[in-house]
Amino acid sequence: MVVDGIADETGDIVDRLFHALADGTRRDILRRCVRGELSVSRLAAAYPMSFAAVHKHVAVLERAGLVTKERRGREQLVRTDPDAVGRARRALDELESAWRARVDRMSGLLAEDDDGGGGPRAPDLRENTTKGPDG
Amino acid sequence: MVVDGIADETGDIVDRLFHALADGTRRDILRRCVRGELSVSRLAAAYPMSFAAVHKHVAVLERAGLVTKERRGREQLVRTDPDAVGRARRALDELESAWRARVDRMSGLLAEDDDGGGGPRAPDLRENTTKGPDG
DNA sequence: CTAACGTACAACCAAATGGTTGTAGATGGG
């Protein structure tokens, strides 16, 4: 039971998502590429770093599913995926709901006033099955 | 007055926030520490890595403002900050609203069919003033 | 065809990450 397709090997995807967001230049690229009219070269011109560096940033965003590229002639137009933020938000929601569930369970235990060993003891809750902490 | 605490040197903070979230072990720690009853040692016992490694993960979470530590005797209890997810969500909101504003502005331009220099022309939109791309 | 432009990728480098072990201070229990 993988909740929603989120929990199997999703750790990788969530890792990439948050990692991609954890850089100011990349967040800035995201903001600039909503209209999808910017080529990688044009983007690169906006930053005090080489074309290759910006190209790598775009690649990171692409692997995280935050942008897509569309070729127009010899240019490659970068566009921010409209659903991208939604996906990030869902990752946060999952995190939040997981611990909201914990709080709820705790409330339940307090009501029952017994926890000796019978209660539903928070089974696993982890997401990482492949590269996770219990690898 | 830095808007809301978000926009001055916040790039750093947002960096730390997303970076902290970009690791499965750390997200797992967050889930486990909602009730705040777990000491670092007890946490460490849950992962196939050394105490020192888990200690570092907790430090990363702490620097990102995602957990707090409270000393109880010789133990240090880790607790997930309830507002933490809210902060992450706000960072996403900011990202989203930034580009929603862009889209709105674009729509506005299409309607007005003129932009000579009168309208509120997307002042800056960037967050990084210190270490940002335009450093 | 040739030149210019835009992209892609490889090789290289410094710094940060994520892990290890070892050691040193606090704190609480017998």
Added chain:
DNA sequence: CCCATCTACAACCATTTGGTTGTACGTTAG
């Protein structure tokens, strides 16, 4: 007091990251 436990931190190591330069390739313009 002495010992076990928990925490904290330093030193070290391998890998990744974020940047560089250089080069090769495809496409468009002249």
